[in-house]
Amino acid sequence: xxxxxxxxxxxxxxxxxxxxxxxxxxxxxxxxxxxxxxxxxxxxxxxxxxxxxxxxxxxxxxxxxxxxxxxxxxxxxxxxxxxxxxxxxxxxxxxxxxxxxxxxxxxxxxxxx
Numbered sequence: 705x706x707x708x709x710x711x712x713x714x715x716x717x718x719x720x721x722x723x724x725x726x727x728x729x730x731x732x733x734x735x736x737x738x739x740x741x742x743x744x745x746x747x748x749x750x751x752x753x754x755x756x757x758x759x760x761x762x763x764x765x766x767x768x769x770x771x772x773x774x775x776x777x778x779x780x781x782x783x784x785x786x787x788x789x790x791x792x793x794x795x796x797x798x799x800x801x802x803x804x805x806x807x808x809x810x811x812x813x814x815x816x817x
Contacts (some may be wrong), residue, residue: 705786707796715796717781720747720758725765726784727793732776739776742766744791748775756780766791 708718720726727744731737745765751757758781763774785793 709799713799715798717786717796719756720750720781720784722747722750725787725789725791726760726779727787727791728776728779728783729785730783732783738773739779742791743773743776744787745776760784 705717705721705724706719707715709715724747725744726747728739728741731741732739739762743762743766745760745762747758748761749759757778760776760779761774762776763769763771767773786796787793
């Protein structure tokens with residue numbers, strides 16, 4: 705995942721990558737809604753270009769491997785938060801040191817596997 709910082713220094717995830725673990729922060733809405741708040745899993749596909757959409761594999765994480773709910777598609781970064789291997793949301797690292805004065809700083813964080 706790539707972490708960026710607001711002008712006031714607050715961290716946020718600017719882009720998720722395949723292999724990142726995420727947790728739904730709100731239930732999906734609409735006729736085809738399947739994901740519920742608290743479901744979590746691994747990012748398995750990311751849209752190309754400027755697209756923020758990605759797919760999350762749920763089965764084997766918050767649902768059993770044989771669950772009929774296998775994959776949530778077309779999620780955006782605003783719909784999820786990063787989490788650890790137990791599905792617990794993690795806090796993002798704060799800016800620190802001399803690099804903190806750089807405007808628009810982006811930090812690349814290793815994937816959880």
